Amino acid sequence: MINVLLFAELQESLGRDKLSIEAAGISIKELKEKHLQAYELPNLDQAMIAVNEEYADETTVLEDGDVVAFIPPVSGG
Amino acid sequence: MKKQFWITNDPIQIDDVVDKVVRPEAGAINTFIGTVREFTKGKRTLYLEYQAYIPMAEKKLQQIGAEIEQKWGDAQTAIAHRIGHLDISDTAVVIAVSTPHRQDAFEASRYAIERIKEIVPIWKKEHWEDGTSWIGDQKEHQSYEHHPPTEEEMKKYD
Numbered sequence: 001m002i003n004v005l006l007f008a009e010l011q012e013s014l015g016r017d018k019l020s021i022e023a024a025g026i027s028i029k030e031l032k033e034k035h036l037q038a039y040e041l042p043n044l045d046q047a048m049i050a051v052n053e054e055y056a057d058e059t060t061v062l063e064d065g066d067v068v069a070f071i072p073p074v075s076g077g
Numbered sequence: 078m079k080k081q082f083w084i085t086n087d088p089i090q091i092d093d094v095v096d097k098v099v100r101p102e103a104g105a106i107n108t109f110i111g112t113v114r115e116f117t118k119g120k121r122t123l124y125l126e127y128q129a130y131i132p133m134a135e136k137k138l139q140q141i142g143a144e145i146e147q148k149w150g151d152a153q154t155a156i157a158h159r160i161g162h163l164d165i166s167d168t169a170v171v172i173a174v175s176t177p178h179r180q181d182a183f184e185a186s187r188y189a190i191e192r193i194k195e196i197v198p199i200w201k202k203e204h205w206e207d208g209t210s211w212i213g214d215q216k217e218h219q220s221y222e223h224h225p226p227t228e229e230e231m232k233k234y235d
Contacts, residue, residue, distance in 0.1 A: 007130055008200040009211040046213075050198070053133040069130055069198070073214035076127070076134075076158060076199030077111050077170050077190055 002031070002062050005069040010041050024064040031062065047072045081155045082138035084131045084199075089157045094171040097155035103175035107182035109190050111170040113163050123204045127160040127169065130198035134158070137197040141189050145174065149181045154189060158199060169201075 004019040011017045023031050028049055036044065047070040049056050062068065081097050091110065098106055113125050142154035158170045172189045176182040193199070194215055202211050 005130065007128060007198065008202070011128075012211070050130075050133060053130075053136055055196075069133065071130065071198050072200065072211065074194065074196070074198055075201045075212040075215050076129070076197050077193045077215075 001064065003067045004031075004036070005067060006041070007069070008072045010044065010047065010070055010072060013042050014039055023062055024066075025061065027059055027061050028056070028068065029058040031068065032058070041070075043072065044070060080135075081153075082135050082142060082157075084129050084134050084138075084158050084160055086159070086161045089159050089168050089171050091168070091171055094155045094157050095173045098153040098173045098175035100153065100175060102151060102177055103153070104177050105179035105182040106173055106175045107179070107186045109170070109172040109186045110168055111190065113165050113167050113169060115165045117203075121206055122165065123206060124165070125163045125169070126202040126204065127158075127163060128200050128202070129158070129160045131160075134198050138193070140196070141192045144192070145185045145188060148188070149176060149185050152176045152181060152185050154185065156189060156193070158193070158197070160199070 002021050002023040004021060006014055006017055021031070021035050023035060032044065049058065050069040050071055051060055052067055079097065091108065095106060095108060113122070115122055138156045141156065145152050145154050153175045155173045156170070159168065163169055170193065172186050174182045174185040174189065176185065200211055202209055
């Protein structure tokens with residue numbers, strides 16, 4: 001099982017902050033195409049990606065237990 | 078162990094952050110305090126709401142501290158960022174950097190705030206009189222297209 005975390009406008013659009021998806025063995029690109037497209041998350045392609053709290057790219061292949069976070073452009077400070 | 082880099086729901090005590098970098102080797106401690114501004118381009122903010130991916134945000138603040146140590150050598154950094162509901166003039170972020178000489182402390186704290194706006198997963202939602210919006214990249218480039226800022230993009234701070 002992969003946990004997907006969403007923040008800011010992505011979280012608000014979905015109405016929750018987390019999804020659990022059976023997605024071990026596929027890339028993040030595939031995760032987006034196969035599992036997330038249906039949610040119509042706004043500007044998902046503008047979001048940076050983190051796997052287990054470290055920035056990663058779309059080619060990263062997921063392992064069971066990974067935590068994937070979609071990080072919209074940040075605005076701290 | 079005392080944390081040098083933290084996210085908090087509570088008001089930040091500036092001295093708590095400064096105290097983390099006090100040391101005999103320092104000849105300068107520079108602080109940066111980011112506060113909530115009421116007017117942005119003529120538009121009135123009522124309050125802000127900050128959200129963070131807390132464990133990763135603390136890690137990325139720590140990374141900024143490590144980058145500063147690497148770039149300026151003998152530099153110690155502490156950073157606290159507040160989340161939740163913040164009113165006008167509330168303190169959102171406090172950065173303290175101590176170095177033997179003042180120039181490095183000034184430069185490094187500038188670097189820290191710019192870097193926060195690039196790699197630390199914290200977001201603010203503006204609540205205006207006439208609506209709300211999650212604010213995106215404030216550095217006036219669009220997203221980094223699936224990768225964090227590269228060394229190349231960071232060179233401007235060297």
